Amino acid sequence: MSDISADGLDANGLVLAADGTPLKRSLARAMRRQKLRALLLVAPLLIFVLLTFIVPIASMLFRSVENDIVSNTLPNTVQELGRWDASTSELPPEPVFEAMFFDMFIAAEAKRHTRLGTRLNYEQTGISSLFRQTGRKLDDIGKVTKKPLEAFDSAWKDGETWYAIFNAGDAPASKNLMKSQRGLLKRLTSDPASGDVNFSPRADVTKLLPKAAREYTAWAIFTAVQDEKDPATRDPWESVYTALILDLKTADLSGYTGPNEDLLKAAQAADLPVPAFSEAFADMDKDWATPVPWKTIQTHSGLYTSGYFLNAIDAQKTDDGVAWQPENKQILLKLFGRTLIMSLIITGSCIMLGYPIAWLLSNVSARNANLLLILVLLPFWTSLLVRTSAWKVMLQQNGVINEVLVWIGLVPDAERLILINNQFGTIVAMTHILLPFMILPMYSVMSTIPPVYLRAAKSMGATNWTAFWRVYFPQSIPGIGAGSILVFILSIGYYITPEIVGGTKGVFISNRIAYHISSSLNWGLAAALGTILLVVVLALYWAYDRIVGIDNVKLG
């Protein structure tokens, strides 16, 4: 910096600004300020696009693979099932049933078991009601253990007895258990489960009676956070009774000197019966005695799943790999194909109908062009539903077109044409609705093509047709390209019009997406279908770019 020569260069030959800083840095600083200002100007739009476009698309992409509901709702069961070999066609071992009982109990208390049932019902019909009914009947298993214990000593009826045993008070507490159970509830209910609980599990009891401590802690947190009640005075869930009896079977209480020592030791001595979980489940619903629901849970227990995408292409994930859906359920691939083909046909007919109009628009006087343009835009002034319904009135069997055809005798009364509730109806109505999106870009491109080119071509000896085809048409291709991309992408995602006039064969994939969003609530499948549609559009866009070139698309 020190030795600056007279011509504004420093020792390294870098050009310097007037104040001696390198010119490059000065320039960068000036540019940065400019860029920052530009960024501030576009910031509102950027944030808007981010929030309304990027984020929803990202969340859709995520939803199509997200599957943590299974392991969040049945964490221990999933873990136990991991050790089960489904191919043996035997039922899972007892610990799986036991884990299922405790998982399901908490899930049922949190009313999350039905949600999981709905999720798994997409994969295996019948699981929805299996889970719903099981949730209702779970208490019965619990009561099997609760009643004998309470009958044995009525002190067990008192919530304070339980609290005295499990609450750490001044004694050392098991922070790990507390943390893991809080985490469990958080994942299960998507509630932070972070409030004050007025309870922490006693460390030595936790070691001695692990299952009971686990269930009691879950209950205590749930009671305090979800029900907003004090766990100190309330009776725990039946599952805690069950867990205690289970623990007492194996616990070595000899060294235990904590609260209610006598009660616990007496209960252990009584050797109360433990339920046989597998039998209890089979009693609740005979389906539990088959491997089917267990296989389904095991197959779909991953945090992420390809299941929705497989479903979206008429395949499914089974316990022995990917398989096609039964033939009588295969519909989506067919709909994808139909959507693409019909969108192409609609785009094609928009080109055929729109081109002459766009030509006319760009070649008549400005006054007439305005009038024509208004006519072109007129459909935009009426609601989509009204326009579609109008087509219904036009095309139905007693509709305007058929009446006219019958009246002039072109069609016999008994053989009226079927123009609606089929693919024809969809093509006609959608061509009409999307036509302006074709005409406008075509027009704006055509109006920039000076008529002198045609004259030039003719002066060189070209006939009208050659002049048009060789000279005018190639120059109007960017307009056709822009219009086609617009119309094609719009039509690929259309669903209202196909729904109304499409009948059975004129509906699109988007109708299924709408169905899964609003009726079946299978948002994962809807997201997978949407993602595929997005990828298809991007792929076609890419293909278009490769074949025609994207700079060959102009909106004017």
Next chain:
Amino acid sequence: MKLTKTLLATTALTVAAGMVNADGHMSSELTIVSWGGAYSASQKGAYHDPYAEANGVTIINDDSSAEAVAKLRAMSEADNVTWDVVDVVAADAIRLCDEGLAMEIDADTMLADAPDGTKASEDFGDLLVSDCFIPQIVYSTTFGYRTDLVGDTAPTTVCAVFDTDAYPGKRALEKRPINNMEWALLCDGVAKGDVYDVLATQEGQDKALAKLDTIKDDVIWWSAGADTPQLLADGEVIMGSTYNGRLFAAIEEQKLPVAMLWDAQVFDLDGWIIPTGLSPERQARALDYIMFATDTQRLADQAQYISYGPARKSSAPLVGKHISLGIDMAPHMPTDPNNAKNTFLYNYEFWADYRDDIDAKFQAWLAK
């Protein structure tokens, strides 16, 4: 999200502060979601207006019931539930309950008893198909036919729909498997009591679709309740299924040459749910409204506007005349003994399980 919550809380505080003198613990606004059209109008006349007048509450109507389940799920995910009371069909109520999106209602403590002291749970009886659902009306999906287009012998059984020889012409059926599959099996010789057992099997589903296949070319599929009355009015179809209230309007209000075919009408329920996640003030208001709107007299009042049967047993004797037409409403109720000679009860549990599976098969069949 935190900011939104803070903002909402602040707003709520401000609003609350402004109306402390009105009612300290209940919200003064109530957003009620329903189906729109004549149905919402009947609710307005029977419930909303009297309630708003008595309690000084502003009631906002939202005609979004058709997509209520999806919207409630989205609202719940965004942690911003803006609806207080939602009118849904029973099947949707069950799903909302399953998803934890509707709160459980204890009929005996949260709803009014009948005038004679009968507990609400008993008064509604087995129509309480979900813990979260308060039934409001019994409606049926049944057939109407054009009296001038069906020939000399009017159809008397639902199987006329499948008899294209005796009744040539187009029929309107809903574009979904529910009801259609049941009717198909009934007309294929399956006993009423066995329908759902049969439909639970692959063979049963194939059988139903095979029966529907015999009339596939003669069917116009509808997806909105208003479609069938319009198709009948235009003469596009000679008979078609829809909700009985829609047919009542076509027959009695528009005087179309249409008659009801009550045979094998499928009973279904429509009623209220209260979304979970409401603030205590709003929940209190919603519960107060529900208590008012589902008492014996209010339910009977609704029948003055529309031909749907009140869901309480105690309301049936109170059903009077149509408020503008002046005709007796009882004979137009799906529950009227003359109409209910052969009815079919929609099996919620079955469809909750089989809906996705059979719907895929049904759509695949439709697209074939």
Next chain:
Amino acid sequence: MADTKNNDAFVEFERVQKSYDGVNLVVKDLNLSMPRGEFLTMLGPSGSGKTTCLMMLAGFETATHGDIRLGGTSINNIPPHKRGIGMVFQNYALFPHMTVAENLAFPLEVRKIGKSEREEKVMRALGMVQMQDFAGRRPSQLSGGQQQRIALSRALVFEPELVLMDEPLGALDKQLRETLQFEITKLAHELGITTVYVTHDQTEALTMSDRVAVFDDGRIQQLAPPDKLYEEPENSFVAQFIGENNTLEGVVKEIKGGVALVQLDNGDLIDAKPINVAQAGQRTRVSIRPERVEMDKSRLQPDAHTLKAEVLEFIYMGDIFRTRLRVAGKDDFVIKTRNAPDQVRLTPGQIIDIGWLAEDCRALDA
């Protein structure tokens, strides 16, 4: 050339009229005859009908009345693409989606000329304008002058006998325009093509043409070689339109010995050559070129009339001086003098005498 003019007319307009709206005539009774090989320019202000005439000749407009003949045959009913006329347009009209070579090949292709012959002709045509190296470029990659050269060679590539040019140099800067003016005329004469050239730039018209047709108000006002047009305008419009001119108005006092004595409106008398005046008493507008005005009495006839003039402004323009004077009550009278060593430089406010030779001052229609 002169002797073939009449009996071998190549392009002929006979009593041609054109109206767009059925009310006004844009072209009124046009008669024109061109021999083969002539370079004729249609010059006139916008709206004078010159472009319409060109378009009728090209076939893009039809004559409302009259006959247009090419090589003796009427072409009224022949569509443009069968007329075989080359045309250069104002904005070149090069097809943007084709390369230079494709542009040039286009007229040959539509004439179904074989590929090898086509390529040969294209390269030859490009050679005429020294643009062989640009054959593979797109028009958008060329400068304005290059584009115009390509447009020119495209109009010539199919060897038409008649080439029409519609203000082809209008969009170019002055220097380039002058270069191209020279090239176009050179090419036209070398190839012996008949050329109809439309412009509103009189310099262009004067430098390029064999003959110039001055259009105004739908008529040819004068059809003459450039020098004649400049020196001997036949009416005041032509005089005004071509070159710079001073005009003075007055009444003819007498015509004697080929010289008209004109009394200006302020009473001063001047000498003029009668062109459109026949007798005394007629009102006239006399026109005199700025460079023909003399300040040096010794260079005039002894009995010549002179006028008093007051210098208003003196502008130094390099090769010439331009002086604005007040003459006979009008203050837009301009004289031009050469920047010679002995030339006086006038100062504003100075009163001088000016005069001219009678034959340089033309008494035209009023």
